[in-house]
Amino acid sequence: MTVYVLRTLAKMALTLFVIVSLVFFATRLSGSPLETALGEGLTEEDRTMMIEYFGLNGSIWEQYARYLRGVVEGNFGLSFLERRPVADIVAERIGPSLQLLASSLALTLIVSLPLGVLAALYRKSWVGSAIMTLAFVGYAVPNFIIAIFMILLFAFTWNLLPVVGNGSPAHFIMPTIAMSGVLIAALTRFTRNAMLDVLGQDFMRTARAKGLPESVVVLKHGLRNASVTILSVLGLQIAGLAAAGNVVVEAIFSWPGIGELLVASAIQRDYPVLQFGVITVAVAVVTINAATDIAYAYADPRIRLSRG
């Protein structure tokens, strides 16, 4: 097991190196930051000084080497606009983003696990069909549509909920629902399918033959097996949410998180901030994936053994 965890972590480090490099070259590809960030009104002397200051002279490989050295040293440079370390800027944004992610995840689990199990148990009755129809609709509607409709109804028409920022618990309601909408739909469907696979298995019959009540059979023997499948899906989906979902949702609700920061810095061509923001999100995604892999092995002893 230790070996397995270590191997997962090693893979994670390699992935991160690739991402860090990709981010560097991708931002350079979109043109020299000199043109947009430094403006027109500078003297030649100031310009040279700024170029020197931001490390924009030298070949792309020299810049890359300097950038990598910075990454290793934890020095990611200064924001073009705010003129303070990007690490500080991003650090302020991590907390709110994590809070939003955590509340969305909690809502997703609370709603979709019971719905998925019910849909599997009552697959032939109207209950199952109703849940699956709902899940299908939820899956098909993008989160920004949900967000805008909620704003229209709860904020604009009825004036019940706040829209901008993260000041109070009430501020969490709409962004959380918007963030988890698609995830709830997806996870409900996966839970149902995983449960359906498990319900027909021989060991479920064994569990009933032992005299266990149906609730124990379904939740303990069934859901625990299904959780192996559910976990893998959940990991992928959360990673996607951390990477893309929060950009859209945070932008709509002006949530002071990383997503919103990314959008703003991309618009303003503040490359150091954008660069570091993308790396932060990438780290989050890779960490979530590694955590899923490890959790997966804990949930399924067979994986633990074979990956030893």
Added chain:
Amino acid sequence: MSDRPVLSVERLSVSFGRHQAVKSLSFNIGAGETLALVGESGSGKSATALSVLRLIEREGGRITDGAIRLGSDDPVDLTTLPEQALQKLRGNRISMIFQEPMTSLNPVMRIDEQLCEVLRRHQRLNRVDALKAAERALEQVRIPEPARRLRQYPHELSGGLRQRVMIAIALACRPDVLIADEPTTALDVTTQAEVLALLKSLQAELGMAVLFITHDMGVVAEIADRVAVLRHGVMEETASVEALFAAPRSEYARQLMAATPKLGQATPRPPVESNEVVLSVRGLARSFSQAGGFLKPKTVAHAVKDVSFEIRAGETLGLVGESGCGKSTLSRSLMRLIEPDGGEVILAGRNITALDQTALRAERSKVQMVFQDPFASLNPRLNVRDLITEPAYLHSGLNAAAREALAADLLDKVGLDRDAARRFPHQFSGGQRQRLCIARALSVSPKVILADEAVSALDVSTADRVTRLMCEIQESLGIAFLFISHDIAVVERMSHRIAVMYRGEIVEIGPTEQVLRAPAHPYTQRLLSAVPRPDPKARRRAPVPEAQIADLDNNAAGIGMLVSGGQLDLPGAAAGV
């Protein structure tokens, strides 16, 4: 104790939709008695067992009539009990063990958890006491090192051990009635003998009534006191085991007995006269290694070690050995579905060991395989015409008309109707599907057919018909067979010569008569003594002699698990090829 039966089934009728699976079935079982319920698949045996536990409703069935009474002094009718009362009885007064030990245990729960569950629910034990009782339960089913086993997961145990765990779970609360639904069918003979002996001694200890479901008359002779023969849901005959084997009254019971292969009673097939060697194997070896981490050494399991043999045209070589001995790895390396590590395979005079993929593909048409599971080895989306002519099409590219003609010809050869060509696999029974698999193998006129446990999944009368067909085909077409099975009695009927495989090596090879009548290797002797004899008078009193090869046996389980690919990522082997 009263002499009234512990379990009494009266005029039981069970339906699945409009199909009546069990029709007015009645039987009684007393304490300490074993009733064997015998019949082919689809005869209503399992439906009866599940009705007694009232789990039949779960499988889509319905008890339409009759009564099932449990208890000798104050019997309760199970058919009228509410679900909650039933839950108190299941696993407590009535227990069941199932056929597939591989899938009947929950794969993500440790053994202790699965065992304690029953104890805590029915006997209201606390955690600590339940754990102690669980350890005792494993001791009772003779599992060595019970404390360590308790902390393991099902996939870490061999098939025999898992079935013992199932028995431990079933007997944990000392039930009045134990229902055993084909509990040894999925096990190989030596393990089967051990499990049967265990069940018998536990029954003597606990005095429970046993309803034993099987299709194997050998097992019946071994374990039953009385027998009920079931066909299409109707009881054909019920008698004491001695009376049934001495003089079966019903026609169907006679048929069943005749179809049961009896070791040592088949006339061995005379040696083939041909001198043409079609398949020759020299020093074949294959090992699987499990990559270690940096804290764990790499482990290597030799699945096949230095195996050599020859098969002549028109000859059947039977290959026997218990599961995990390397039989399947061997058969797959012959066609290089698994690449051998060493040795050579000479097929019809040509060494195929060093051929590149293109040349190998052409050679492969000379060897065809018939697999164990006829349900899984036919693509459900192809019709029979395309299925059975596909190898010929792939090797020589027939046009549609030629495929049509070939299909008709092949269906004639395997004794199926020509109309079958337009149908799909799910419309056929297990035996018919295995005929289709044989037809498919024949489509490229192979020199050798590898039949890997080809009749193990079929019930006796069907298996009998399929082996007869193979013999007929062999005689008319002169094909050589490598017939792999763990069932020695079937191998005896089929084979001219027999090779016995143990832990990756062929320990004995020779003419059928010689190997079976005068086995030279202690492992062959043990294997033979484990085969159940369909004769209640020849019941074994003493356990299987094991001492002689006990030292050989110590590592067998480990290798067996590695090779059968249960939990490792073995290339090819795990994928089932």
